[in-house]
Amino acid sequence: MKWIRYSVDGDGDACYGILEDDRIVPVRGDPFGGYERTAQRLALADVRIEIPVIPPTFYCVGLNYVKHIATEGLKIPDKPDVGYRANNALLAHGRDVIMPADATRVHYEGELVVVIGRQARNIREEDAAQCILGYTIGNDVSERNWQASDRTFWRAKNADTFKPMGPWIETEADISSMETIVRLNGEITTQFATHDMLFGVARFISTMSRYLTLYPGDVLWMGTDGHSPDLRDGDLVEISLTGLGTLSNRFVRAR
Amino acid sequence: MKWIRYSVDGDGDACYGILEDDRIVPVRGDPFGGYERTAQRLALADVRIEIPVIPPTFYCVGLNYVKHIATEGLKIPDKPDVGYRANNALLAHGRDVIMPADATRVHYEGELVVVIGRQARNIREEDAAQCILGYTIGNDVSERNWQASDRTFWRAKNADTFKPMGPWIETEADISSMETIVRLNGEITTQFATHDMLFGVARFISTMSRYLTLYPGDVLWMGTDGHSPDLRDGDLVEISLTGLGTLSNRFVRAR
Numbered sequence: 001m002k003w004i005r006y007s008v009d010g011d012g013d014a015c016y017g018i019l020e021d022d023r024i025v026p027v028r029g030d031p032f033g034g035y036e037r038t039a040q041r042l043a044l045a046d047v048r049i050e051i052p053v054i055p056p057t058f059y060c061v062g063l064n065y066v067k068h069i070a071t072e073g074l075k076i077p078d079k080p081d082v083g084y085r086a087n088n089a090l091l092a093h094g095r096d097v098i099m100p101a102d103a104t105r106v107h108y109e110g111e112l113v114v115v116i117g118r119q120a121r122n123i124r125e126e127d128a129a130q131c132i133l134g135y136t137i138g139n140d141v142s143e144r145n146w147q148a149s150d151r152t153f154w155r156a157k158n159a160d161t162f163k164p165m166g167p168w169i170e171t172e173a174d175i176s177s178m179e180t181i182v183r184l185n186g187e188i189t190t191q192f193a194t195h196d197m198l199f200g201v202a203r204f205i206s207t208m209s210r211y212l213t214l215y216p217g218d219v220l221w222m223g224t225d226g227h228s229p230d231l232r233d234g235d236l237v238e239i240s241l242t243g244l245g246t247l248s249n250r251f252v253r254a255r
Numbered sequence: 256m257k258w259i260r261y262s263v264d265g266d267g268d269a270c271y272g273i274l275e276d277d278r279i280v281p282v283r284g285d286p287f288g289g290y291e292r293t294a295q296r297l298a299l300a301d302v303r304i305e306i307p308v309i310p311p312t313f314y315c316v317g318l319n320y321v322k323h324i325a326t327e328g329l330k331i332p333d334k335p336d337v338g339y340r341a342n343n344a345l346l347a348h349g350r351d352v353i354m355p356a357d358a359t360r361v362h363y364e365g366e367l368v369v370v371i372g373r374q375a376r377n378i379r380e381e382d383a384a385q386c387i388l389g390y391t392i393g394n395d396v397s398e399r400n401w402q403a404s405d406r407t408f409w410r411a412k413n414a415d416t417f418k419p420m421g422p423w424i425e426t427e428a429d430i431s432s433m434e435t436i437v438r439l440n441g442e443i444t445t446q447f448a449t450h451d452m453l454f455g456v457a458r459f460i461s462t463m464s465r466y467l468t469l470y471p472g473d474v475l476w477m478g479t480d481g482h483s484p485d486l487r488d489g490d491l492v493e494i495s496l497t498g499l500g501t502l503s504n505r506f507v508r509a510r
Contacts, residue, residue, distance in 0.1 A: 084409075151318075
């Protein structure tokens with residue numbers, strides 16, 4: 001099942017619906033607190049796709065694929081220490097990533113995103129799936145010079161528009177056979193087995209939940225593999241994960 | 256004016272009101288989107304004080320007072336790079352901080368909290384005050400061994416209950432003459448001039464807003480000075496900032 005968050009006519013109010021082929025079934029309620037299908041139908045082409053969820057807490061795994069860690073010249077972590085990103089930076093599918101005038105080395109990072117469906121604390125690895133609503137796609141856009149020069153990731157990874165997420169939440173994906181493919185202007189530039197993580201989803205959820213409560217709508221971005229070229233004004237980045245669709249965003253220089 | 260967020264009879268629904276002496280004037284609406292006073296009155300003693308705001312993004316300055324930086328053996332930052340904390344860890348005034356069984360060196364950090372009142376981007380330092388709703392108090396509880404051993408602050412600073420904030424938001428505070436006083440079981444253990452920061456509130460807001468949009472309800476914790484002793488089961492920590500009241504929380508060992 002595909003949960004889509006959308007708005008109509010730019011009236012600003014985002015609603016949840018269920019995406020069936022290219023039709024949306026609007027619902028009363030939401031995927032977290034319960035819902036009812038309505039009799040209405042909308043064409044996907046007639047709505048604006050919105051960020052699929054505004055997370056109470058925005059978790060993001062920094063280093064979770066061996067090749068990426070090596071390329072960035074970093075040490076392989078010995079345990080799953082999760083990090084954070086910021087809601088101001090979230091951007092919906094189809095909208096432009098704005099590269100600030102002084103951003104000189106902007107990269108994409110294609111990531112699997114786990115969406116938490118229910119409140120959870122002290123979860124065993126074998127039970128982790130029970131607190132997951134579904135999966136979507138994230139682009140952990142990064143400015144590498146700021147990442148090196150600043151003490152935190154505040155602008156390197158959290159400048160406005162630096163966190164595209166979407167297009168929707170798929171509740172029935174199979175991570176074990178998933179592939180991540182990133183296309184730059186139509187050409188494949190990065191490709192990796194999504195599940196080839198240093199620490200998997202269940203391990204992260206179990207470890208985190210020993211110390212913290214996961215809440216409905218929290219998101220956990222799972223890290224990336226490979227390496228991005230430096231992005232230029234007008235570049236189109238499309239990230240496809242098997243079964244989850246494609247997250248597309250154009251990168252535009254701020255004027 | 257004092258904005259208080261409260262609930263009655265533990266029914267779970269938190270509301271905003273205006274605190275006048277020891278009486279609450281409930282409002283329709285909230286301090287961010289507009290409000291109307293009601294004719295009702297409640298006694299402060301009859302309500303549960305809730306977290307004064309659930310921030311869309313939870314900003315926190317890591318190192319902003321020279322003595323604290325020296326005590327922790329860290330380098331003085333040369334620019335205002337803001338960090339983040341996580342909403343799962345927020346705790347209201349009067350509730351217990353739960354120290355996990357394996358937490359061995361838990362410290363308090365008394366901090367001024369800035370509450371953003373309106374959406375803001377590209378703010379000059381001289382205009383920063385216009386986007387501030389008011390101020391409250393934060394305790395940036397930290398487990399120092401995890402802070403040293405983990406790659407991120409996920410459990411060192413963001414374990415459940417590690418971010419007490421409150422008791423309410425004061426809209427008319429004067430930072431320039433403010434003092435931060437921390438009492439441990441009634442004795443003063445830390446005391447410093449709140450404004451004695453490396454980078455002030457206006458500097459942070461101006462710098463941050465060059466790259467990101469601040470939203471109503473965002474909070475910015477301004478860092479701490481001094482040094483906390485290791486806290487023990489049953490310790491009461493009271494943080495008072497001139498004009499803002501006192502944030503009190505007992506520290507209890509998880510059983």
